[in-house]
Amino acid sequence: MSAQLVQYLLSGVTIGAIYALVALGFSIIFNASHVINFAQGEFVMIGGMTTVSLAGAGLPPLAAMIAAVLLAALVGLALEKLAVEPARHAPVVTLIIITIGASILLRGLAALVWDKKVHALAPFSGSAPIEIAGAALLPQSLWVLGVTLAIVLALWWFFGRTLLGKAMLATSNQRVAAQLVGINVRRVLLISFGLSAALGAVAGILIAPITLTSWDVGIMLGLKGFAAAVLGGLGSGPGAVLGGLVLGIAETLSAGYLSSAYKDVIAFVLMLAVLFFMPSGILGGRAVERV
């Protein structure tokens, strides 16, 4: 394997892990509420930008990060409570427009509260690259991969072992039945928004030292996270992770060997291809629409 290929794979897996986190956020909300939250990318932006501005204001990095995740989770809870909950019985088109409105609103607020410049966040532990088979691996990439792995394991434990996680799974399978056995479905919806907002914020913080952050990073990261979720099969946890990694690697390979100008197009071409030819994704079950 040439050093160049290893380099592309390493960068691909790193960015893919970020897409996977965003995709997991999409899937968690989709499972709980059957809503695609178009504002998912904005949580990524809030995570990165809040950390940058709080760290810039003199807060210790770790405290800034925790505050950023909490802020994003609060925004997620507010979004569910104030905008999605009131329109719970509305048609899909209405819900789509509401979450898009929320994403435009949050992006506009970010431009007002902060600015329209690009910001850098210091890497968590230095920037001296580690050499692997002739390719350079940034220490930050290890952080990205490590934290993503930890989160995936934690989610696996949460959904498989805890009562709340099982309640969320039950709600996603059959909302009415879940309600009948005493699960507080509205709370499950609320928690799903808070949880996936927090996941998005973590992704935004992890990637900020590598790709920089700004008021408008949410749109691309959100869309690609969705592309990853669709690729893996919307609503499937392992699918989201697989979709993210496949997308990240496809993107860096095509940027390296085909055209770097069109690297962003790859994600959308892949997404369209999957939607057209394999709508349930790689690991998704067959979707059946209820009349």
Added chain:
Amino acid sequence: MRSWLASPRTGGLAALAAVIALLPLGLVNNYFYEVAILVGLNAIVCVGLNLLIGYAGQISLGHAGFFGLGAYGSAILSARFGWPPLAALIAATLTVALLAHVIGRPILRLRGHYLAMATLGMGVILSIVAATEDHWTGGPDGMSVPPFTLFGTSLSGEGAWYSVVGALLVAAVWLSLNLIESPTGRALRALSGSEVAAEVSGIDSARQKLMVFVISAVFASVAGSLTAHYSGFITPSKLSFFHSIELVTMVVFGGMASTYGAVVGAAVLTTLPQLLTVFKDYEMVVFGAIMMGTMIFMPKGLVPSLGRLAGTAVGALRGGKGVR
């Protein structure tokens, strides 16, 4: 007489034509004309988009793509190849119609969120292409577009543009109203309610959706071509995701499934940023808030809600129970 006036197809159209004919009295300078022309051009797009979103119930988050294709098609053919602008406009429109027909088939098989994301993806791909192929499009800096000529004479001056755009808007509204009243319109409303039920009652929903998709793309493309020629300049922002969102917001705010609502939505949301000079910084916040607010508090949109209010008031005045 009364029923003639009350029918949206005749009475409403006459009212719209009257407003367009009388508006120049209030347009005291070229700037006002400019805003009115932009309103008209956006309204044409929204009337088409409303057919798709409001009547067929299919969302498109990529209509700025068709708008931009029309604009760049006209711009490139007339500026780089020396085509007469009218021929360029027609060629661009036909290309967009063909493209919409080809991609419409697989895209419209998708529903709800998937359709939204697919149209969005399509729009984003187009805008990246426009920003990247700079030897054709001038890249992110944009390109200049020659003025529009009609049979050898150049269309210049705000008054001339106003008349052309006004006439086109009336034509667009007339087409839209006729389509809605036709069997196609009824079929669309049926499939917007329940696609399965529509199919069971014998509606070829795929064909109907595709037709409306192509029509709305054509409306957007024509308006895009004219906008490019009118403003003399075009940048990729015209086919950006945010422009698609602006268009959807206009339709939604004015009132889904209301042709005049689309016109009113375009008028209000095109004029608003022009009126408030400080608005520029708050543009996104305001558009986002309008989208959310309309959907949560007034899901039918401005014009249908006002219409219902007026209907109730009239009913109350007559001492009746009030009309729905």
